[in-house]
Amino acid sequence: MNIKKYYLAARNTWDETLAYRLNFVMWRVRMVLTLLTMYFLWSALLLPGGNILGYTREFMLTYILGTSIINSLVISNRSYEVGEEINNGNLSNFLLRPINYFLYQFSRDLGDKAMNIVFSFVELTILFIILAPPIFIQTDSSLLALTFFSCLLALTMYFFLNFLLGLIGFWSPDVWAPRFVFITVLTFFSGGLFPLDILPKPIFSILEFFPFPYLLFFPLKIYLGQLVMAEIIKGIMISSTWIFVLWFIVKFAWARGLRLYTAYGR
Amino acid sequence: MDSIEVKGLKKYYKVQKKEAGLAASILSFVNRKYEEVKAVDGISFKIDEGELVGFIGPNGAGKTTTLKCLSGLLYPTAGEIKVLGYTPFSRKTNFLKQIALVMGQRNQLWWDLPPIETFILNKEIYEIPDDKFKKTLDALVSLLDVTDILKTPVKKLSLGQRMKCEFIASVLHSPRVLFLDEPTLGLDVVMQKTLREFIKEYNKQYKATILLTSHYMRDVEALCRRVIIINHGKLLFDGKLSDLVKRHAPYRIVKLTLQKNIDESLMRGLGEIKSFTYPQVVISVPYRRISDVSAKILKDLAVQDLIIEEPEIEDIIREIFEKGKS
Numbered sequence: 001m002n003i004k005k006y007y008l009a010a011r012n013t014w015d016e017t018l019a020y021r022l023n024f025v026m027w028r029v030r031m032v033l034t035l036l037t038m039y040f041l042w043s044a045l046l047l048p049g050g051n052i053l054g055y056t057r058e059f060m061l062t063y064i065l066g067t068s069i070i071n072s073l074v075i076s077n078r079s080y081e082v083g084e085e086i087n088n089g090n091l092s093n094f095l096l097r098p099i100n101y102f103l104y105q106f107s108r109d110l111g112d113k114a115m116n117i118v119f120s121f122v123e124l125t126i127l128f129i130i131l132a133p134p135i136f137i138q139t140d141s142s143l144l145a146l147t148f149f150s151c152l153l154a155l156t157m158y159f160f161l162n163f164l165l166g167l168i169g170f171w172s173p174d175v176w177a178p179r180f181v182f183i184t185v186l187t188f189f190s191g192g193l194f195p196l197d198i199l200p201k202p203i204f205s206i207l208e209f210f211p212f213p214y215l216l217f218f219p220l221k222i223y224l225g226q227l228v229m230a231e232i233i234k235g236i237m238i239s240s241t242w243i244f245v246l247w248f249i250v251k252f253a254w255a256r257g258l259r260l261y262t263a264y265g266r
Numbered sequence: 267m268d269s270i271e272v273k274g275l276k277k278y279y280k281v282q283k284k285e286a287g288l289a290a291s292i293l294s295f296v297n298r299k300y301e302e303v304k305a306v307d308g309i310s311f312k313i314d315e316g317e318l319v320g321f322i323g324p325n326g327a328g329k330t331t332t333l334k335c336l337s338g339l340l341y342p343t344a345g346e347i348k349v350l351g352y353t354p355f356s357r358k359t360n361f362l363k364q365i366a367l368v369m370g371q372r373n374q375l376w377w378d379l380p381p382i383e384t385f386i387l388n389k390e391i392y393e394i395p396d397d398k399f400k401k402t403l404d405a406l407v408s409l410l411d412v413t414d415i416l417k418t419p420v421k422k423l424s425l426g427q428r429m430k431c432e433f434i435a436s437v438l439h440s441p442r443v444l445f446l447d448e449p450t451l452g453l454d455v456v457m458q459k460t461l462r463e464f465i466k467e468y469n470k471q472y473k474a475t476i477l478l479t480s481h482y483m484r485d486v487e488a489l490c491r492r493v494i495i496i497n498h499g500k501l502l503f504d505g506k507l508s509d510l511v512k513r514h515a516p517y518r519i520v521k522l523t524l525q526k527n528i529d530e531s532l533m534r535g536l537g538e539i540k541s542f543t544y545p546q547v548v549i550s551v552p553y554r555r556i557s558d559v560s561a562k563i564l565k566d567l568a569v570q571d572l573i574i575e576e577p578e579i580e581d582i583i584r585e586i587f588e589k590g591k592s
Binding site for chain 2: 002004005008009012015016019020090092093095096097098099173258259260261262263
């Protein structure tokens with residue numbers, strides 16, 4: 001397999017984003033503002049030495065800042081295009097050429113993420129120097145490695161989910177609404193708003209078998225050192241299983257969808 | 267060797283019907299209404315390697331749908347297709363590397379980036395060797411005269427410039443089978459001619475099989491010896507362009523310029539009078555009577571000028587379509 005075409009797809013994504021200078025700058029400003037808002041809100045709610053729902057101020061702030069960092073890593077910004085491209089017929093361009101559309105989108109996504117990481121890194125460094133927030137720093141390298149690994153799983157899982165949502169385009173012209181509902185549900189159940197373990201125990205233990213907690217909550221809990229090894233392994237097993245399941249669903253839906261594809265417009 | 271073989275191809279679409287408005291959308295969500303459209307309804311033909319065939323039909327005849335089936339974009343409802351021995355819908359890499367579909371209204375260029383970026387991406391996608399890529403690109407760029415726009419973002423290009431770049435992007439990998447859907451759409455007369463010559467040359471040089479649709483009969487006349495005519499998804503004619511004229515238009519058009527005004531009734535016996543606005547007369551005369559009639563005209567009428575023409579291809583085709591309607 002020629003990997004270079006996928007590298008080029010990722011690189012062109014950079015070029016494309018950078019082509020809109022003002023858009024790009026504004027987007028970064030928005031990221032920083034969101035982060036600052038979250039930070040000031042929670043640091044005002046939590047007084048030093050305070051404790052909320054079993055989380056100390058330091059841990060809660062780390063959790064909240066952590067979600068926005070991991071969010072920018074895991075959430076794919078690009079694959080929403082899939083549904084649009086099916087409906088406006090642009091998908092034809094990829095079907096006609098010897099390129100794997102799935103890998104193409106994944107490379108574009110990675111290109112996008114690489115960009116996020118580079119700029120987030122610069123911005124965060126500046127913010128840390130200015131604000132010096134009370135943040136919990138994990139020093140255990142094996143936990144850091146596991147956090148990173150679980151982020152990779154989350155990223156893959158999220159991509160599959162998002163791609164799958166895009167494939168709805170084969171069956172329905174309305175891809176935006178299901179996506180919107182899904183994203184809202186996802187933000188809640190992935191722990192994007194608060195740590196999931198403050199939910200009642202029965203709900204949380206059901207939730208554990210869904211893919212959502214493994215997108216944000218799980219990597220952060222590993223980072224915070226609040227999970228024992230058995231729990232970490234269990235989580236990795238569950239999310240890997242989901243990745244396999246989703247992979248098969250994507251493959252199946254793609255094959256079925258193509259039969260319905262009408263290559264409208266173009 | 268057959269390059270393209272189509273047997274009983276059918277493609278039916280289910281098209282959703284919905285009134286405008288949100289309420290209708292909700293209703294349609296609960297109770298969806300579909301209508302079946304028979305875009306292609308049982309077409310069969312064969313095309314030899316190296317043939318250049320014109321594919322003709324009015325809007326919505328099923329031309330584009332057929333081309334999309336042939337290039338593997340659409341899953342046929344029924345029938346069998348072989349292109350270069352492959353089943354298009356399986357979209358095997360070796361198949362895709364040997365074909366191209368150029369559509370006058372398609373966009374494969376990256377909108378925000380200069381065309382050269384798309385060309386380079388295609389080089390990698392099709393795994394074209396460096397030297398071959400450079401040679402082909404140089405040839406295409408100078409032929410289509412786009413040297414100075416290669417580095418301009420696509421969104422800033424004019425329709426014609428974009429079309430030329432789309433064309434280059436589509437044939438960079440030297441496909442053996444080319445499907446051209448309205449390739450001259452939006453081009454000026456000079457560019458149309460250049461592109462026509464390019465298609466002709468490409469066909470000759472690479473022994474490429476080309477199937478071409480166009481609304482400009484000039485394109486078809488200049489390029490294709492064979493034409494396939496379809497309407498309402500059904501095949502109406504498949505054969506040489508010259509046979510089409512012979513079979514469907516066994517008459518000639520005689521154009522006269524009279525020296526002095528005469529009564530129309532004097533010319534009734536000559537043939538069917540298409541128009542008479544003194545001094546011009548246009549008469550349609552059956553092919554086998556043409557020499558008699560012209561002799562008679564020269565003898566009996568005072569004419570300044572006499573022209574005998576083959577009927578326009580466009581007229582013949584219009585007649586075929588109109589006959590199909592009734």
